[in-house]
Amino acid sequence: MNDVKAVVYEGPRSVAVRDVPDPKIKKGTDAIVKITSTNICGSDLHMYEGRTNVEEGKILGHENMGTVVEVGSGIDRIKVGDRVSVPFNIGCGHCRNCLTGWTAYCLRMNPNPDMDGAAYGYANMGPYDGGQAEYLRVPHADFNLLELPPGDEHENDFTMLSDIFPTGYHGTELAGMEPGDTVAVFGGGPVGLLAAHSAMLRGASQVFVVDRENDRLALAEKLGATRIDFSVADPVEQIMDATHGRGVDRGVDAVGYQAHGKGGEQPARVLDNLVDVVRSTGGIGVIGVYVPEDPGAADEGAKHGRIGFNFGKMFSKGQRIGTGQCPVMRYNRHLRDMIITGRATPSIVVSHELPLTEAPDAYDKFDRRVDGYTKVVLKPEMSGGTS
Known part of the structure; x- marks a missing residue:
């Protein structure tokens, strides 16, 4: 060569x-x-x-x-x-x-x-x-x-x-998923879609995929998931309505530190939404990338890997969280x-x-x-x- x-x-x-x-x-x-x-x-x-x-x-x-x-x-x-x-x-x-x-x-x-x-x-x-x-x-x-x-x-x-297929599967494992669980996946990119696919393979009773891109949401539906378009309405409200106020058993963060909301980049947004939507004693798997140093972050804390999500509410709900690369x-x-x-x-x-x-x-x-x-x-x- x-x-x-x-x-x-x-x-x-x-x-x-x-x-x-x-x-x-x-x-x-x-x-x-x-x-x-x-x-x-x-x-x-x-x-x-x-x-x-x-x-x-x-x-x-x-x-x-x-x-x-x-x-x-x-x-x-x-x-x-x-x-x-x-x-x-x-x-x-x-x-x-x-x-x-x-x-x-x-x-x-x-x-x-x-x-x-x-x-x-x-x-x-x-x-x-x-x-x-x-x-x-x-x-x-x-x-x-x-x-x-x-x-x-x-x-x-x-x-x-x-x-990305093992990583998506790892997200459901980190969340502690069991057959029959309801699962919310935030992020409809390739990893999020394959987390949804993995949840279906593992026997989820219902899987929600949260995104705003129509092509991704269409793929989520093709996989058998329920689409949640956060550009239409608050995703937590949509999922809580769909589950009659119970929330979901497991959640997967397939977005990471570049999450966006109204007003631009909000690195804690997905974690906050998952804490809200996952039931008490439920589990959250974080496979979206978070980094210890991000000079381009929107706030000073995030520049040094400090993401200010609602840890107090997560603690009060007795939720478990698993993180890291697959x-x-x-x-x-x-x-x-x-x-x-x-x-x-x-x-x-x-x-x-x-x-x-x-x-x-x-x-x-x-x-x-x-x-x-x-x-x-x-x-x-x-x-x-x-x-």
């Missing part, structure tokens, strides 16, 4: 497809994956918008899958030719957190002393190149890679296994198998399949919500885009 093409961060609202050195095996436990599908994630937009401290020149992309083309001398499970999903977490497989299934908080792979957990192509998550590229180096490949059936069947479903390997195997058997179809969120070369335009349109951009899958070998 010579130089390969990759999507590189150049500054706020600026990415470019550049020629970069092809990835090499650095340790015997590495593998090189030829990327067949790589997604633009909503959390990539935090970096794209300049709301993180990601360095210029960073190769982006943490939602990756492809075919193994080279393995290190220490690899004995994964083989050249295997079709694989690459979890966005990079785990060592040996530390306390990895051994207990919490690969999102690996203690060894991130040299940043203030951050447990590593990932591909993301701010503060270690020095690892992302997979919005033709090839990707995968450390500890025997531990991290998930094998997939050969061929190209379910390609767009399987590419959701690296992050440990993908806890879920990806059985979610893969649900895709294979036709039980799960996470590709429903895909709106556009595009060549890697069209990434800069796709980032711009996805960020501005142009033309119904819901989820973009980049195909390095593709010569023309479809939507």
Whole structure:
């Protein structure tokens, strides 16, 4: 291999497809994956918008899958030719957190002393190149890679296994969901939609999806959820009316720190709404991203990760709250198998399949919500885009 093409961060609202050195095996436990599908994630937009401290020149992309083309001398499970999903977490497989299934908080792979957990192509998550590229180096490949059936069947479903499908499922798990529960998901982006899909798969009696974008709400209805358009009326009132004043058993925050309401950005808005709408002793799962430092925040506290939601009311209602990035390997195997058997179809969120070369335009349109951009899958070998 010579130089390969990759999507590189150049500054706020600026990415470019550049020629970069092809990835090499650095340790015997590495593998090189030829990327067949790589997604633009909503959390990539935090970096794209300049709301993180990601360095210029960073190769982006943490939602990756492809075919193994080279393995290190220490690899004995994964083989050249295997079709694989690459979890966005990079785990060592040996530390306390990895051994207990919490690969999102690996203690060894991130040299940043203030951050447990590593990932591909993301701010503060270690020095690892992302997979919005033709090839990707995968450390500890025997531990991290998930094998997939050969061929190209379910390609767009399987590419959701690296992050957003397990993350959506994780939101329902953090909330403590049980069969028969009612669930409110705030945020109808790809993660929120797949949280709703996961809740349905887990036996929810009713799922509400809160958003204001009609294309997202239409997808929520297609998944069997009840749409709540917060541009029409207060979402808490709508859900309380629909549940005869009882509220819901579980809530999922799939929005994060860039939540908006009347008057602009309000980082506590979704958390406050969830505290209001989830019944007493119910559970809340927070999978929307919150960050310890946000120089672009609307208020001084939020600039330093201090989000002033109604903790007192949450305490008085006896609610439980779970937070954090998804440990993908806890879920990806059985979610893969649900895709294979036709039980799960996470590709429903895909709106556009595009060549890697069209990434800069796709980032711009996805960020501005142009033309119904819901989820973009980049195909390095593709010569023309479809939507």
